Amino acid sequence: MLRPFTLHRPETAEEACALLAGLGEDAAAYAGGTELLLLMKLGLLRPRHLVDVKRIGGFGDIADGPRLTIGAAVTHRAVERSALVRARCSLVGAVARHVANVRVRNVGTVGGNLAFADPHSDLATLFLTLDAAVELVSPRGRRELPLAEFVRGPWETARVADELLASIRLTPWPGETAAAYVKFGVHERPTLAVAAALRVAGAHGAGHGRGDRIVDARIAVGCVGPRPTRAAAAEARLTDVSITDVEEAARAASDVAAASVDPADDLYGSADYKREMVAVFVRRALRIAAARARGAEPSERFPHAVVA
Ligand SMILES: Cc1cc2nc3c(=O)[nH]c(=O)nc-3n(C[C@H](O)[C@H](O)[C@H](O)COP(=O)(O)OP(=O)(O)OC[C@H]3O[C@@H](n4cnc5c(N)ncnc54)[C@H](O)[C@@H]3O)c2cc1C
Secondary structure, three states, X not given: OOOOOEEEOOOOHHHHHHHHHHHHHHEEEEOOOOOHHHHHHOOOOOOOEEEEOXXXXXXXXXEOOOOEEEEOOOEHHHHHHOHHHHHHHHHHHHHHOOOOOHHHHHHOEHHHHHHHOOOOOHHHHHHHOOOOEEEEEEOOEEEXXXXXXXXXXXXXXXXXXXXXXXXXXXXXXXXXEEEEEEEEOOOOOOOEEEEEEEEEOOXXXXXXXXXXXXXXXXXXXXXXXXXXXXXXXHHHOOOOOEHHHOHHHHHHHHHHHHHHOOOOOEOOEOHHHHHHHHHHHHHHHHHHHHHXXXXXXXXXXXXXXXXX
């Protein structure tokens, strides 16, 4: 049962941060409430004040620029439906469509997802391949942090108590990039998630003589370890590989990615199982991205997996 609480509805970030600073441990930021209210109902959190962030100017906006800025209070549903997101980075919209279920997507926010830092987050995984940075606001002003530094571990971030996550900034891939996102799971939240992006020289005339070679490979693996990570050593295996002949390099890269993760035994499976699944799904994600780079859309689908 929910214990009584006071709901504050500030309209500026300054007002909201002042409330958080003044109320201290008695207060929590509140967006869609899909995580927060669950924890409060279970009695695991007992804030006496909730600071609603949804009315704060700019928190609900998606804005264009050199980077795509998504306000912290933007819902998954709004990301899925945004024409701007589709135009700048269609995979972000496609992944949003597969987050949770429609009830969670309607109210759950991008900021709530990242600030909660559940290790089973699709967004944190995908956004790593888009060089994401978070914007934090506090009574001391604004600061920006790479997402990789913001998410420190399971349910742990670099955010301090009186800070709010204001927005997330993504650097869209250049046009000649093909990407895929694959997640696998039999529970409510994904057991494993892989994002892969391959930039090919020569696509759309960007090559300058390097033909069909991969010039930038990005792989992020999420949900299996304490936090999502880029698989840098695996990415290196793909550089300068021909996109028409990627199979062998993809196999080697997926083995390297599997060796680089830090899984633990839990309800989602044993560490060995997760490591094996990373190898399988990194290979699949790379194959799909490579096929897309060649202009084909693979029809192959996998049980209990979503391909975006
Ligand atoms: C059944 C279920 C299935 C799910 N499946 C998936 C899935 O498949 N993939 C996936 O990625 N996620 C999944 N999720 C997680 C879901 O994406 C999050 O629940 C949602 O995005 C959280 O946003 P919210 O606005 O509801 O956060 P809230 O519940 O309002 O807040 C969550 C936490 O973040 C803090 N917070 C919120 N906003 C801010 C802010 N602006 N600044 C600082 N702190 C803030 C709150 O204080 C709280 O600690 C699932 C959740 C549920 C309940």
